[in-house]
Amino acid sequence: MEKLYPDSEVELTPFLAKHYDGLLNLVTLGFYRGFIRKAVAFMKIRKKDEILDLGCGTGRNACLMVHYLDGGHVTGLDISEDMERQFMEKCKDKPGAVFVRQRIDIPFDLKRKYDKVFISFVLHGFPQEVREVVIRNAFNHLKEGGSFHILDYGEFDLQKAPFYARFVFRKIECKYAFDYIGRDWKTILKEAGFTRFEEHKLAGRYARMLTAYKKETETNNTD
Numbered sequence: 001m002e003k004l005y006p007d008s009e010v011e012l013t014p015f016l017a018k019h020y021d022g023l024l025n026l027v028t029l030g031f032y033r034g035f036i037r038k039a040v041a042f043m044k045i046r047k048k049d050e051i052l053d054l055g056c057g058t059g060r061n062a063c064l065m066v067h068y069l070d071g072g073h074v075t076g077l078d079i080s081e082d083m084e085r086q087f088m089e090k091c092k093d094k095p096g097a098v099f100v101r102q103r104i105d106i107p108f109d110l111k112r113k114y115d116k117v118f119i120s121f122v123l124h125g126f127p128q129e130v131r132e133v134v135i136r137n138a139f140n141h142l143k144e145g146g147s148f149h150i151l152d153y154g155e156f157d158l159q160k161a162p163f164y165a166r167f168v169f170r171k172i173e174c175k176y177a178f179d180y181i182g183r184d185w186k187t188i189l190k191e192a193g194f195t196r197f198e199e200h201k202l203a204g205r206y207a208r209m210l211t212a213y214k215k216e217t218e219t220n221n222t223d
Contacts (some may be wrong), residue, residue: 004105007175008125026084035202036120039151040064042200043116048072052114054104054134055122057096058088066096077102104137105130111142120151124173124180131180131211135192145216148153148194153181154201155206165206185210215221 045068056076091097117138194212
């Protein structure tokens with residue numbers, strides 16, 4: 001299948017999609033297991049939360065989220081048939097996890113609102129105008145007071161990074177990632193309507209969980 005974004009690395013070949021989790025474990029020397037568990041813990045998931053996972057991939061992250069739930073659910077969105085098969089296999093004993101075949105880079109409406117929206121190492125792989133579409137989709141699908149959790153690269157100057165970090169980043173990443181790390185994401189999210197932010201740095205300062213909150217409508221109480 002022809003790539004929608006030829007300069008991106010977030011669209012995977014069938015081989016990479018089929019072996020994605022194993023390759024990720026290999027490339028990170030097993031580091032990713034603990035990394036993603038720590039990131040999901042930062043989400044402060046409540047038992048009844050309804051969570052939307054954008055670009056959910058194999059369901060690995062959704063399965064971790066489900067462990068925190070009791071009456072809530074995770075809805076994963078992806079367009080890959082390979083990812084759907086893996087998601088359904090991983091989550092077959094987890095009724096709180098649901099897969100929906102849906103592109104996240106175009107406007108869509110699932111006809112419901114969520115407490116949390118999560119996206120993991122996908123946003124950096126799009127052109128900026130497409131990232132803004134993804135952000136609007138997240139905002140539009142959040143309940144008032146809901147939170148948008150972006151697990152991705154942090155903001156840093158690649159030229160000032162250690163040699164090994166520069167080498168790895170240039171070897172594995174697409175041109176969109178170089179643009180992503182240089183942008184002010186809190187300002188971008190504020191312009192999209194989010195009002196409050198939290199961040200947790202991971203892997204030094206090169207990755208982070210950035211959380212943005214959708215403002216609750218103020219109500220006037222009268223006596």
